[in-house]
Amino acid sequence: MLTSSSFVRSLALAAFAALSACATQPPETAARGEIFDPYERTNRSIHRFNLGVDRVLFRPAAKGYVSVIPEPMVTSFNHFAENISLPGQAVDYLLQGKPREMGYALARFVINSTVGFAGLADPASDFRVPPVDTDFGETLHVWGFGEGAYVELPLYGPSTTRDAIGVVVNLFTNPIDFAPTRPVDNLGLYTEIVRRMSDRGRYSDTVDSILYESADSYAQARLIYLQNRRFELAGDDEAAYLELYTDPYAETGSDPTTDPYIDPYEDPYAE
Amino acid sequence: MPSNAMNRRVFVTSALAGMSLAAAPLPALALTEAAAMQLVNSVVADINRVIDSGKSENAMLKDFEQIFVRYGDVPIMARYALGADARSASPAQMRQFTNAFQHYISRKYGRRFREFIGGQVTVKSARKIKAGYEVRSTVKLRGEAPFEVTFLVSDKSGKDKFYNMFIEGVNMLLTERTEIGAMLDARKGNLNQLIQDLNRTG
Numbered sequence: 001m002l003t004s005s006s007f008v009r010s011l012a013l014a015a016f017a018a019l020s021a022c023a024t025q026p027p028e029t030a031a032r033g034e035i036f037d038p039y040e041r042t043n044r045s046i047h048r049f050n051l052g053v054d055r056v057l058f059r060p061a062a063k064g065y066v067s068v069i070p071e072p073m074v075t076s077f078n079h080f081a082e083n084i085s086l087p088g089q090a091v092d093y094l095l096q097g098k099p100r101e102m103g104y105a106l107a108r109f110v111i112n113s114t115v116g117f118a119g120l121a122d123p124a125s126d127f128r129v130p131p132v133d134t135d136f137g138e139t140l141h142v143w144g145f146g147e148g149a150y151v152e153l154p155l156y157g158p159s160t161t162r163d164a165i166g167v168v169v170n171l172f173t174n175p176i177d178f179a180p181t182r183p184v185d186n187l188g189l190y191t192e193i194v195r196r197m198s199d200r201g202r203y204s205d206t207v208d209s210i211l212y213e214s215a216d217s218y219a220q221a222r223l224i225y226l227q228n229r230r231f232e233l234a235g236d237d238e239a240a241y242l243e244l245y246t247d248p249y250a251e252t253g254s255d256p257t258t259d260p261y262i263d264p265y266e267d268p269y270a271e
Numbered sequence: 272m273p274s275n276a277m278n279r280r281v282f283v284t285s286a287l288a289g290m291s292l293a294a295a296p297l298p299a300l301a302l303t304e305a306a307a308m309q310l311v312n313s314v315v316a317d318i319n320r321v322i323d324s325g326k327s328e329n330a331m332l333k334d335f336e337q338i339f340v341r342y343g344d345v346p347i348m349a350r351y352a353l354g355a356d357a358r359s360a361s362p363a364q365m366r367q368f369t370n371a372f373q374h375y376i377s378r379k380y381g382r383r384f385r386e387f388i389g390g391q392v393t394v395k396s397a398r399k400i401k402a403g404y405e406v407r408s409t410v411k412l413r414g415e416a417p418f419e420v421t422f423l424v425s426d427k428s429g430k431d432k433f434y435n436m437f438i439e440g441v442n443m444l445l446t447e448r449t450e451i452g453a454m455l456d457a458r459k460g461n462l463n464q465l466i467q468d469l470n471r472t473g
Binding site for chain 2: 129206220223227228230232
């Protein structure tokens with residue numbers, strides 16, 4: 001049997017092997033921020049599968065969840081889910097070489113776990129500890145790995161080859177999962193599902209409009225995910241922001257021949 | 272840095288002062304950072320006033336369409352959303368498409384505003400960009416971390432108008448160009464059919 005640390009090590013090795021073996025986007029289109037989707041056929045069939053799961057399982061469960069559970073409790077569970085993820089985020093900040101953010105993550109965890117009723121409340125925000133949000137996909141980004149190809153993961157949804165590796169690695173990098181007194185195994189996974197249910201339930205009309213009212217829900221989900229992810233990774237870094245402005249969330253449309261390059265900050269009056 | 276915290280209570284009181292705003296033309300000022308921020312604040316104020324009005328959903332959606340036309344540069348947004356097909360469209364088709372686009376957008380986004388009731392919009396900063404001004408704001412909803420909404424404003428239409436919006440980095444105009452493109456594909460490129468269907472958006 002693998003010990004946890006050797007397991008993580010072999011996982012990381014597998015992840016790097018996968019990263020380097022993946023289809024790679026030509027650097028010039030990557031620099032323009034175009035969508036790289038070489039697995040579109042597979043992705044689209046996974047998208048159909050995910051839509052089916054959402055329709056019969058996730059959507060009704062999420063709508064039930066937010067209608068049965070009072071809103072303050074849903075918010076509390078979200079705080080709890082976020083709090084559980086903080087030690088793992090602290091690890092990622094450490095790997096990214098960001099000690100200050102790591103400190104914020106740990107401070108939030110300590111405050112919310114104690115005065116915050118085991119993480120059900122969020123007094124750290126009242127104490128103005130800055131919010132944190134990171135993952136191993138971001139760590140890979142900081143280490144210089146490109147976004148890779150767009151992929152839609154079964155059950156999970158939109159991602160990229162880089163972020164998909166991050167998702168898998170993060171399943172094993174939260175120190176809480178190795179604590180001798182942990183309440184249950186894979187706590188972070190369950191709390192993440194609960195948090196996603198609350199999002200799906202609270203914004204059900206908006207999500208429905210994207211998934212079920214759009215002429216091409218796959219293309220919409222892909223575009224929204226990639227733009228939002230690139231925005232997140234640019235973060236508060238003013239230099240990265242400026243970079244985004246000269247070539248921000250630039251995308252190609254669905255038809256690259258008529259729409260080779262779109263600069264979202266471009267001047268539509270010039271067209 | 273100037274900041275302008277907006278909440279619904281403030282709007283109710285300020286609404287009294289601006290009952291006839293929808294009819295009044297915007298002052299023909301050259302666009303400055305302050306004016307760009309003021310424009311965004313006015314959009315937010317008007318939208319909140321409609322939400323607070325307690326009208327029926329249909330009446331509200333009509334009001335949202337007026338707000339969109341008043342503050343948004345609809346023709347340039349419609350042209351951009353149609354993409355390459357705008358070049359082959361006749362002027363009459365372009366006019367019809369612009370109207371249909373305006374109807375479709377105000378209904379699609381107007382329906383979403385309900386989920387943002389009680390939200391607080393804070394305009395944070397404005398700065399010059401190539402095509403005009405970028406105005407950054409944060410939106411705080413109950414029990415959620417604040418998220419960033421950015422408006423792009425320009426006076427190239429002759430008036431101060433917004434022409435694009437980013438929600439947490441998601442480009443609204445580009446998202447709509449993708450959507451309109453998919454709709455057009457589904458209708459085998461038939462623009463007249465698309466115009467008809469957009470006009471029927473519920």
